[in-house]
Amino acid sequence: MxxxxxxxxxxxxxxxxxxxxxxxxxxxxxxxxxxxxxxxxxxxxxxxxxxxxxxxxxxxxxxxxxxxxxxxxxxxxxxxxxxxxxxxxxxxxxxxxxxxxxxxxxxxxxxxxxxxxxxxxxxxxxxxxxxxxxxxxxxxxxxxxxxxxxxxxxxxxxxxxxxxxxxxxxxxxxxxxxxxxxxxxxxxxxxxxxxxxxxxxxxxxxxxxxxxxxxxxxxxxxxxxxxxxxxxxxxxxxxxxxxxxxxxxxxxxxxxxxxxxxxxxxxxxxxxxxxxxxxxxxxxxxxxxGFVPREGTNPRDSVELLLSLNKSDKCYKEKMEALRKHGLSASQCFPLQITGWPLELMAYAYLAVSPPSMSRQFDEMAAAASNKTTSKKDIKYHEIEEEALQFILDTCESSLSKYTRFLQVMEVFQLGKWINGFGYDISQAAEPEVVSETVSSRLVYK
Ligand SMILES: C[S@@+](CC[C@H](N)C(=O)[O-])C[C@H]1O[C@@H](n2cnc3c(N)ncnc32)[C@H](O)[C@@H]1O
Missing domain, CATH: 3.90.1410.10 (set domain protein methyltransferase, domain 1)
Structure with missing residues (x-):
């Protein structure tokens, strides 16, 4: 059955x-x-x-x-x-x-x-x-x-x-x-x-x-x-x-x-x-x-966010090695959902922004960023938390900037709201232009 x-x-x-x-x-x-x-x-x-x-x-x-x-x-x-x-x-x-x-x-x-x-x-x-x-x-x-x-x-x-x-x-x-x-x-x-x-x-x-x-x-x-x-x-x-x-x-x-x-x-x-x-x-x-559900009605909605290590990072090599060890690479996709993001994404962000003084934690971060390992996922580094969130925000903004027309109608500051937990639905960015234009005759979006 x-x-x-x-x-x-x-x-x-x-x-x-x-x-x-x-x-x-x-x-x-x-x-x-x-x-x-x-x-x-x-x-x-x-x-x-x-x-x-x-x-x-x-x-x-x-x-x-x-x-x-x-x-x-x-x-x-x-x-x-x-x-x-x-x-x-x-x-x-x-x-x-x-x-x-x-x-x-x-x-x-x-x-x-x-x-x-x-x-x-x-x-x-x-x-x-x-x-x-x-x-x-x-x-x-x-x-x-x-x-x-x-x-x-x-x-x-x-x-x-x-x-x-x-x-x-x-x-x-x-x-x-x-x-x-x-x-x-x-x-x-x-x-x-x-x-x-x-x-x-x-x-x-x-x-x-x-x-x-x-x-x-x-x-x-x-x-x-x-x-x-x-x-x-x-x-x-x-x-x-x-x-x-x-x-x-x-x-x-x-x-x-x-x-x-x-x-x-x-x-x-x-x-x-x-x-x-x-x-x-x-x-x-x-x-x-061929349809997109009404805005905000799909709790399963998600988009993939591509996070990448900065090549000019002083610890690029060490971070790369740590990621490789746990089956990850310098650029990694994570799903962003209307309800939030996975702990792995946050761990990757910590690794991406962590300074050389935290090199001993690289392995722990990379392990937590990998969904293949069973290591502790819920890691927190208060000293770089804000930086990690800013890194995610910047990545979201650069990803959204590709939706040129979308940005004309959606102020970027709303991203800030979302990232601070106000529930901005970034996932609508999946097909924003679709919603706005062509599709009136082809796509059901009300
Ligand atoms: C299996 S058919 C359902 C019957 C169809 N509404 C009809 O009149 O023939 C699937 C199609 O219905 C439409 N559809 C189904 N659920 C929808 C939804 N939640 N919102 C908009 N369109 C929907 C889409 O065009 C989809 O391709």
Whole structure:
């Protein structure tokens, strides 16, 4: 169960958020067996000339969502205590229709409604080719979805496909220039670039290895979106939005043989019901799901702060040696959270600012800065504490200075407040410009 739970937790929702279009297989019985072809051309880059298949709807369309809901009930989804509605957080979401108790299990989506790598293809030959070529789950499912979308109304999944957001919020749609500009100083920028390259690379690989070799099965350009891990798509369950306050997540329930989640709080009729997409930072949420939670609502938010020894430090060599001994280097990243920073960061700061007269403490400091050692972490050197805090503050300021536009609206002095424990949320600096500009059309940030 733990494994299933992990898989569902980490892959179900990303699936939805990163794939422009999703699908499932159609049972042969519903169709005339035929040698259909995947005839489509879908762009993840916004190249309008490539879009050939009509699918999906506006992110807030309720019409298609209602059709989805009706189709799901006719296809085996048991009666629900929730309905799809327009919501404040996440455009559309599941809202309680009745009182829901804490600890209640909801959803019960049966496996017949899941979309997995084992789902039956309407074009079985195309499925066979991909499987024989050991195509990983993600690109396999993406191709599957596209193939079903190309069948339009005749696909068993047409109601599902039509209810998916046509243009999901995703960093995959950002151009390289936009990623560079708006995520300029965030670690998420590199990871987003990597992810886009991964998607493009996988698509190019498939095109070279498979699509061009079977032009009758894959006659046109098929652009594939993101992939990551194993995959299952679960209609209905993927209408649930994320809340940082909620601890509960999707799971496979062996006894009922369906996808469920257990509420961790009661809901009253009209309230939006949430799950957790995981304990992720704002950057991670942006990367995987294309949104940033409302400011200050994510206690798990964090940014990496890079601390470095000063090369002109008289004791640079000795400090370096001490750090090396404990598996650290002259530049080291530490997570800064909305709730504070790790003791290791403070220990590193002590080491960075300590004068030659404290050389006997270098080892103790380096050990405390390493998360690999079990040595005492909570070290304190009152004589250099202020200097160490100033060092952290300076590093924060220099890190923030990369967010040029951000600094125009956020006075640096607020950093001082934060560092003195007033709770300034430095983590919002993760994607500050994203919040302010481009993203009005792409990123949900309210
Ligand atoms: C699994 S879908 C949830 C259903 C989606 N709201 C819909 O209407 O199709 C995940 C997407 O919902 C949106 N979303 C989920 N939780 C959100 C939140 N807390 N704030 C803003 N958007 C959210 C994001 O666009 C995300 O990529």
């Amino acid at each position: 733990a494994e299933v739970s992990r898989i569902f937790h980490s892959t179900l929702i990303p699936t939805f958020s990163t794939l422009p279009h999703l699908t499932l297989n159609s049972p042969r019985s519903q169709f005339q067996p035929r040698r259909s072809t995947i005839h489509c051309s879908i762009s993840t880059t916004g190249d309008a000339t490539r879009i050939a298949i009509s699918w999906g709807c506006d992110v807030d369309s309720l019409e298609n969502a209602a059709a989805l809901q009706k189709w799901l009930s006719e296809s085996g989804l048991p009666p629900q205590k929730m309905a799809i509605e327009r919501v404040e957080v996440g455009e559309r979401g599941l809202v309680a229709l009745k009182n829901i108790r804490k600890g209640e299990k909801l959803l019960f989506v049966p496996p017949s409604l899941f979309i997995t790598a084992d789902s039956e293809w309407s074009c079985p030959e195309a499925g066979d080719v991909l499987k024989q070529s050991s195509v990983p789950d993600w690109p396999l499912l993406a191709t599957y979805l596209i193939s079903e979308a190309s069948l339009m109304k005749s696909s068993r999944w047409s109601n599902y496909i039509s209810a998916l957001p046509q243009q999901p919020y995703s960093l995959l749609y950002w151009t390289r220039a936009e990623l560079d500009r708006y995520l300029e100083a965030s670690q998420i920028r590199e990871r987003a670039v990597e992810r886009v390259n991964n998607v493009t690379g996988t698509y190019n690989d498939l095109r070279l290895r498979i699509f061009t070799k079977y032009p009758d099965l894959f006659p046109e350009e098929v652009r594939l979106p993101s992939m990551e891990g194993r995959v299952a798509l679960v209609p209905w369950a993927d209408m649930l939005n994320h809340s940082c306050e909620v601890e509960t997540f999707l799971d496979y329930d062996k006894s009922s043989q369906g996808v469920v989640f257990t509420t961790d709080r009661p809901y009253q009729p009209g309230e939006q019901v949430f799950i957790s997409y995981g304990k992720k930072s704002n950057g991670e949420l942006l990367l995987s799901y």
